[in-house]
Amino acid sequence: MKKIAIVGMGFMGTMHAQIYNQLRDATLVGVVDKRQAKARQALAKMGIQAPVFGTLDAMLCACDVDALDICLPTDLHARFALEAIAAGKHVFCEKPLALTKADGKKIAEAARKAGVFLQVGQCIRFWPEYMALEAFVKSRKAGRLLSLSLQRRAGRPTYSEGDWLNDSRRSGGAALDLHIHDTDFVHHLLGCPEAVTSSGTLDKSGWSHIFTNYHFKKVAVTAEGGWNLPANWGFQMAFQAVFERGAVEFDSGASPTLSVTIGAGKKRALPFTNPGAGESSTGAGNLSSLGGYYNELAAFVSCLQRKRAPKIATGAQAADSLATALAEIQSAATGRTVKR
Ligand SMILES: NC(=O)c1ccc[n+]([C@@H]2O[C@H](COP(=O)([O-])OP(=O)(O)OC[C@H]3O[C@@H](n4cnc5c(N)ncnc54)[C@H](O)[C@@H]3O)[C@@H](O)[C@H]2O)c1
Structure with a gap:
C-alpha cells in the first residue's frame, strides 16, 4: 500500500483524491492546502478521512509518505517539486511541469539525481x-x-x-x-x-x-x-x-x-x-x-x-x-x- 499526500486541494487535487480513494494500492495520508477549511470540506464531501496541513513542511513532519502529488497553480510547481524531491519523495506533478524550459529541465534532472520517480500529469x-x-x-x-x-x-x-x-x-x-x-x-x-x-x-x-x-x-x-x-x-x-x-x-x-x-x-x-x-x-x-x-x-x-x-509521461518527456x-x-x- 503506497502512502500519498496531495499538495493543492482545488479542482485537480479533489479529483485525484477521489481516484486514490478508488485505487486498491494507494492511501491518502495527508493533504496540504493554504485554504485548510475548504480542503477539509472537500474531503468530508467525498467521505475521505485524511489530515489537512497549511504547509508542506508541517505535513512532512507529521506524515510518513511515499509520494507527493502536486496539484498547485503552475507557478508553484518548480518550488514544491524541488522541495519534495529534496525530501526524497517520489513525485506526481500536474502539467505543465513548469513555466520555463530551465525549470522543467531542473526538476527532471533533480529527480533523476535523487533517484526518485517523477511522473507528470500529461494525461x-x-x-x-x-x-x-x-x-x-x-x-x-x-x-x-x-x-x-x-x-x-x-x-x-x-x-x-x-x-x-x-x-x-x-x-x-x-x-x-x-x-x-x-x-x-x-x-x-x-x-x-x-x-x-x-x-x-x-x-x-x-x-x-x-x-x-x-x-x-x-x-x-x-x-x-x-x-x-x-x-x-x-x-x-x-x-x-x-x-x-x-x-x-x-x-x-x-x-x-x-x-x-x-x-x-x-x-x-x-x-x-x-x-x-x-x-x-x-x-x-x-x-x-x-x-x-x-x-x-x-x-x-x-x-x-x-x-x-x-516510462510514460516522465519528467524528461x-x-x-x-x-x-x-x-x-x-x-x-x-x-x-x-x-x-
Ligand atoms: N491534467 C489536466 O487536465 C488538468 C486540469 C486542470 C488543472 N490541471 C493542473 O492542475 C494544477 C492545479 O490546477 P487546479 O485547476 O486544481 O487549480 P485550483 O485553483 O482549483 O487549485 C489550486 C489549489 O492550490 C492551493 N494553493 C495555492 N497556493 C498554495 C500554497 N502556497 N500552498 C498550499 N496550497 C496552495 C489553492 O488553495 C487551491 O486549492 C495546475 O497546474 C493545472 O494546470 C490539470
Missing part, C-alpha cells in the same frame, strides 16, 4: 481514445499516417483560486495550460518536431488561443488549443487522423466518441479499452468517466508498488514537450518559425 498519453489512435497508427491497418489535426477548445476558466489561470505569469495562458496536452501527445506519438510555426491571440492570460503547424518530414501535423470560447460553450477535445487508406476521428462531444472509416467501408464506431480502469467501452459517455486521469494515477501507483520508474510549447509561444510572438 492524454493515458486517455483511452488517444491510446486507441496510437495503437491504430502502430497497427498500420489503414497504411501510413499522412496527417493529424488536433483540437482542444474551451470557455474561459473562472474557477481557479485567485483567478491564477487568467494571469499569464502564473499559468502561461491557454498555450501552456490547455494546448500543451496536444503538444505532448504529438511528442508521444511522433517524437519532437523539427520546428514549429504558430499564431494566436494574446491577452492578460497570455496566449489564449494558439494554432500550430508542427514540422515533421513524413507527416503533416497541426493543433489548435484555446479558451476564448463563450463561457457556456463547454469543452471539446478532438482529432482527425488521416491514413493512406482510412481515417480515425475523435470528438469528445460525439457519441460514439471514436470512429473509423477504412477504404470503401462506412464510418463506424472504433471500439477501445480503458486499460487502467479495466473497463471496456464503446465510447458513449466516456468523458463522464475519469478516463486518462484515472489511468495515469493507476500507472503511477503501480510503478511505486513495483519499484519500477514510470514533460520537460521536452514543455520546451516545444514554449517554442510555439515564441513563434506566435515573433511571427517566425522556431526550431526545436
Whole structure:
C-alpha cells in the first residue's frame, strides 16, 4: 500500500483524491492546502478521512509518505517539486511541469539525481481514445499516417483560486495550460518536431488561443488549443487522423466518441479499452468517466508498488514537450518559425 499526500486541494487535487480513494494500492495520508477549511470540506464531501496541513513542511513532519502529488497553480510547481524531491519523495506533478524550459529541465534532472520517480500529469498519453489512435497508427491497418489535426477548445476558466489561470505569469495562458496536452501527445506519438510555426491571440492570460503547424518530414501535423470560447460553450477535445487508406476521428462531444472509416467501408464506431480502469467501452459517455486521469494515477501507483520508474509521461518527456510549447509561444510572438 503506497502512502500519498496531495499538495493543492482545488479542482485537480479533489479529483485525484477521489481516484486514490478508488485505487486498491494507494492511501491518502495527508493533504496540504493554504485554504485548510475548504480542503477539509472537500474531503468530508467525498467521505475521505485524511489530515489537512497549511504547509508542506508541517505535513512532512507529521506524515510518513511515499509520494507527493502536486496539484498547485503552475507557478508553484518548480518550488514544491524541488522541495519534495529534496525530501526524497517520489513525485506526481500536474502539467505543465513548469513555466520555463530551465525549470522543467531542473526538476527532471533533480529527480533523476535523487533517484526518485517523477511522473507528470500529461494525461492524454493515458486517455483511452488517444491510446486507441496510437495503437491504430502502430497497427498500420489503414497504411501510413499522412496527417493529424488536433483540437482542444474551451470557455474561459473562472474557477481557479485567485483567478491564477487568467494571469499569464502564473499559468502561461491557454498555450501552456490547455494546448500543451496536444503538444505532448504529438511528442508521444511522433517524437519532437523539427520546428514549429504558430499564431494566436494574446491577452492578460497570455496566449489564449494558439494554432500550430508542427514540422515533421513524413507527416503533416497541426493543433489548435484555446479558451476564448463563450463561457457556456463547454469543452471539446478532438482529432482527425488521416491514413493512406482510412481515417480515425475523435470528438469528445460525439457519441460514439471514436470512429473509423477504412477504404470503401462506412464510418463506424472504433471500439477501445480503458486499460487502467479495466473497463471496456464503446465510447458513449466516456468523458463522464475519469478516463486518462484515472489511468495515469493507476500507472503511477503501480510503478511505486513495483519499484519500477514510470516510462510514460516522465519528467524528461514533460520537460521536452514543455520546451516545444514554449517554442510555439515564441513563434506566435515573433511571427517566425522556431526550431526545436
Ligand atoms: N491534467 C489536466 O487536465 C488538468 C486540469 C486542470 C488543472 N490541471 C493542473 O492542475 C494544477 C492545479 O490546477 P487546479 O485547476 O486544481 O487549480 P485550483 O485553483 O482549483 O487549485 C489550486 C489549489 O492550490 C492551493 N494553493 C495555492 N497556493 C498554495 C500554497 N502556497 N500552498 C498550499 N496550497 C496552495 C489553492 O488553495 C487551491 O486549492 C495546475 O497546474 C493545472 O494546470 C490539470
